[in-house]
Amino acid sequence: MTIPYLAALNTATKYPSIPTYHTLDPKNGGLLDQPARFEGDVILTEKIDGTNGRIVLLPDGDYFIGSREELLYAKGDRIENPALSIVEALKPLAERLKPRDEHGQIAVFFLEVYGRKIGGAAKQYTSGSRLGARLFDIACLLPDVLDWPREQISTWREGGGQRFCTEATLQRAAEAEAIEMAPRLETVPAATLPTDIEGMAQFLAGRLPVTRVALDEGAGHQPEGIVLRSADRSVIAKARFQDYARTLKRRANRR
Structure with a gap:
């Protein structure tokens, strides 16, 4: 494959940015009283603090x-880079995946790779060197x-051009491929x-007091946050504990 093809493939299959549930203030990185607008049912999933990995099939x-x-x-082994243990974590899954679309589409499995020295939150998931990976989205193009x-x-990508699976399709694919979500x-x-900001901070604490993906008993178990999705995935947003704590602390200091 040519370098231009690989560059295009890389660009087309990156994961798009997810906005925060409350808009970030560009001036100071705090949160503004402008929440995302959802309708119908909203699916809450744990946001894992690791590194984004993808399998492009x-x-x-x-x-x-x-x-x-x-x-x-x-x-x-045509390209090999051991960065952040992503290949080690995802290669066994990639080796057993089979093309899933008879219409000739490219499928992209997005997984969070976490644990073993991956970022400052690694100790929240493992006290040693364990490595985990959880599926959080699948897109086709x-x-x-x-x-x-x-x-x-x-x-095109940042404007929503990638076609993501609905929640129901995502769960069926994960079950069919035996992938942990x-x-x-x-x-x-x-x-x-x-x-409101304070209400969402309390909402987070009530829904996710500890992480559900700890890899061993010695982990710190502190979660990063929650991802909110509409069932058809037309609206998606993230809410992180640290953003709300930082914003509320800043507001308290002004009083």
């Missing part, structure tokens, strides 16, 4: 493993996208979600 069965920013490995200029691909915490009506 081509229609012919070829595959690539990547981090959030770059491709690290290609089937048959047509290979024709790879013929576009990279700038156009980036705009990011923990599903609860499904709640959108009308019950707090709209």
